[in-house]
Amino acid sequence: MSGKKIITVFGATGAQGGGIISTFLNDPKLKNQWAVRGVTRDVSKDSSKKLAEQGVEVVAADINDKTSLVKALAGSYAAYGVTNYWEKADMKLEVQQGKNLADAAKEAGVQHYIWSSLYNVNKLSNGKLPHVYHFDSKAEVEDYVRELGIPATFFMPGFYMSNIPGGMFKPSPPDNAWTFGLPVAASSPIPIYDPRDTGKYIKAIVLNREALLGKRFLGATAYVTAQEIVDAFKALFPETGKTARFFQVPEEMFRGFMKSQGSPDYIVDEFYENMRLLEEFGYYGGEPLDESHKYVEDPLTTWEEYAAGAEPFAKLKKFVATEATRATEAASRLFEATFDLAGFREKAEPGRARLRALMQRRKRLRKEVEEFGGLLREKKLEREDEDRLLRFVQLEVVNTFSRTSEATATYLGRAMRCLIGSGFPAELRPLAAAPQSSLAATAGHADIITLLIELGAGKEIKDRNGWTPPYGAAVARCADVMKLLVKLGVDKDAKNNSGKTLLHWAAEAGRADIVRLFVELGVNKVAKDSSGKTPLYWVDLQEVRARNRGLQSLIKYIKAHLTGSPDRLVFSWVWRWAAEAGRADVVKLLE
Ligand SMILES: NC(=O)c1ccc[n+]([C@@H]2O[C@H](COP(=O)([O-])OP(=O)(O)OC[C@H]3O[C@@H](n4cnc5c(N)ncnc54)[C@H](OP(=O)(O)O)[C@@H]3O)[C@@H](O)[C@H]2O)c1
Known part of the structure; x- marks a missing residue:
């Protein structure tokens, strides 16, 4: 172990501690710099032996016994402290254990103490939710650590994803349909967290020690609503998912159920208020996750990924993704990443680290898209796959362009160049680009139009009603885009499904400005539609x-x-x- 810094992990045989240990043992950036010491009360049990086999220095200590803690911490540079409230469900005891850990860290001269904390819900809710003891006790310990003045960071674990499958989300009466039941509204945001990711957060904390001393660090992948959790389940398991639902459990029913499971009254109150916190004040009091995410280098587990591997869902028939559907997902992520990046760049003073993280993410996704593009090109796609891919691209573009500014559009143009130009099947290109070109026209993005036409978007391509791209520009009163399209060779007298030209449309819509522009552009003033009518009619x-x-x-x-x-x-x-x-x-x- 010589030359390596020691991190001592309490709760080594548990969920959070276990997540930290596996990252510190395997991460290329950490494994040569850090030695891991794991603390348990019982070094002889199987889980402790397994850790020792993996190279962890397993030591015995009890968080009720301060002397044993000081010994366990000897020589440690960093330490992770966690308590397990639920073992005794005793707030006073948890506070004492947390203080013991903090005192021992001080005595052992730990340079970076990381306390597994939580918010004080009583304070956060102005006394409305006074019974969420396991949050308040950890917050009390956090205050104590601050008073002691030891160099510390406060890790705030989110809502365990493992609470959901089989527990809160299970087959339920009257019809045995899979039901996610919580005593909150379906729109309540839940900061979901996979304890196996704990090491990714703690890695970020130790690598950014100076910036994060004294700070709280939120540990959650994302805020997802209860309804989104169900929707993802439906997509993952389409057959079972047909009847899956969210159910807002009425208070009385929730309390009755907990009592029937043998919970004492104070625990019933605690659980109920803990859930109400999600809807009424927010698990983290509404704090966004970005500030912590900007330090995290490794991809965090999403609910979809977690659910796909969750044991209680193991017997359900999964949706089998074809290459085309996986490719569409990759493309979707690329669009999203590009959109985030562009939006972020538009901010006056973008933070460097965040920008770098966003750029890296986009680079990774571009590679992914290119790989899928290659795969798709080599294989003959099924008609159904082509349709799905096409529909997706259209939808994605509608979504992204509808919230796009001119500057962002330039970035999206690059994402499209990557998507359409570097791999997606050639026969899909003009098709996929068609609605994009009319959409780009609608939004008035001249550079996107030029790019699409450069990429081979069909100039004669039509939408459902037979309108060509200039229609979008006309609807949006984008004279410049109209002129550009005509310059690029788009047919200004093209007819739609009822034989109408754009001049017919402008006349009928009473759009004098557009009529004037068309006349300037030299359109046919006496073109006849399918019923023989000219624009004048x-x-x-x-x-x-x-x-x-x-x-x-x-x-x-x-x-x-x-x-x-x-x-x-x-x-x-x-x-x-x-x-x-x-x-x-x-x-x-x-x-
Ligand atoms: N469920 C959620 O959504 C959620 C969200 C945020 C925070 N939390 C908090 O997470 C905490 C539990 O963390 P976890 O999930 O990692 O725990 P866990 O998987 O239940 O494991 C508990 C760990 O604590 C150790 N431990 C317990 N009592 C000890 C003692 N007296 N001395 C030394 N070690 C002791 C155990 O070690 P040995 O048994 O090997 O000695 C074990 O490694 C709880 O306090 C809970 O409030 C939960």
Whole structure:
């Protein structure tokens, strides 16, 4: 062990400690720098022996006995302290154990103490949720560590994903459908955490010691809502998922169930309030996860990944992803990453570390997409796969462009170049790009249009109604984009499914500005649609429609205010119209 710094991990045989040990033993950045000491009360049990076989120095100590802790910590540079409230469910005892650990860390001269803490819910809720003891006790210990003045970071583990499969999410009456039941609304955000990821967070903490001393470090992959947890289950297990649901358990039912399981009243209160915390104040009081994530280098386990491997779900038939569906997922992640990156860059002062992390993530995803692209190119895709891929690309583009600024669009253009240009099947390119080009036009992104056409997007490609890309530009009043499209050779007189040109559309929509532009661009002014009508016909019809609308409101007005004394002069044109149109009812009304 010489030359290596020692990290002493309490709870070594448990979930959090176990996660730390496996990272410190295997991570290329850590394994040569750190030696791991693991603490247990029983060095002879199988789980302790297994740790010793892996190279952990396993030592015995009890967190109720401070002397044993000082001995266990001797020579440690860093230490991870955790208590297990649930063993005795005694708040006072947990506070004492936490203080023992802190005192021992001080006495042993530990340089970086990491305390597995949690928020004080009583304070966070202004006394509304006073019974979440296992949170409040850890927060009390955190205060004590701060008072002692030892160099420390406070790790705040999120909501264990392992609480969910088989426990909170299981087949339930009356129909035995898989039900995720919690006494909170389906939209409540849950910061999900896989304890096996603990090492990834602690790695970030020890590698960034100076920046993180005295700080809290949130340990969760993401906030997901209870409903999203169910939705992911449905996608993973489509057959069982058909009837899967979220159920907001009424308070009385929740309490009754816990009592029937033998929980004493104070634990029932504790659990109920712990869950209400999610909806009412937020598990972390609404704190975002970004500040911690910017230090984490390794990918965190998602709920989908966790659920796919969770033992209680093992017997359920999984969705089998084809290469095309996996490729679409990779493309989706790439779009998302590019979007995040662009959004972040647009901020006035982007943090360097976060920017680097985002760029690395995007690079990784680009590689992934390219690999899938290669796979897809080599294989003959099934028609169904092609359709799925195409539908996805369209949807993804609609989603991303709809929240895109001009600057972000440039980045998305690069993601598209990667997606369409570097691997996705050639025969899909013009197809996939088609709706994108009209969408890009809609959003007015001239550079995207140029790129798409460069990449081979079909200039004649049409949407469901047969409109070509300039339609999008016209709808969005983007004269520049219209001009660019025409310059790039897009047919300005192309007809839609009813044989209408864009001039027909502009005339019918009463869009004088666009009509003027089309005329400037030299479109065919007398093109005939499928029923032989020229654009002028639509202008006339527009006028009639406008008059019609005016008439309806006039009649309404007359009925309400002027019955018996209509102003003949004002209504003379209405008279004329009514006579011409043979509307005896209107003539009668005006008399
Ligand atoms: N479930 C959640 O969603 C959630 C969320 C956030 C935080 N937490 C907190 O997580 C904590 C539990 O952590 P975990 O899941 O890692 O625990 P765990 O898997 O249940 O394991 C408990 C560990 O604590 C050790 N331990 C217990 N009493 C000890 C003692 N007197 N002296 C020395 N070691 C002792 C055990 O070691 P030996 O048995 O080998 O001695 C074991 O390694 C709880 O306090 C809980 O409040 C839970």
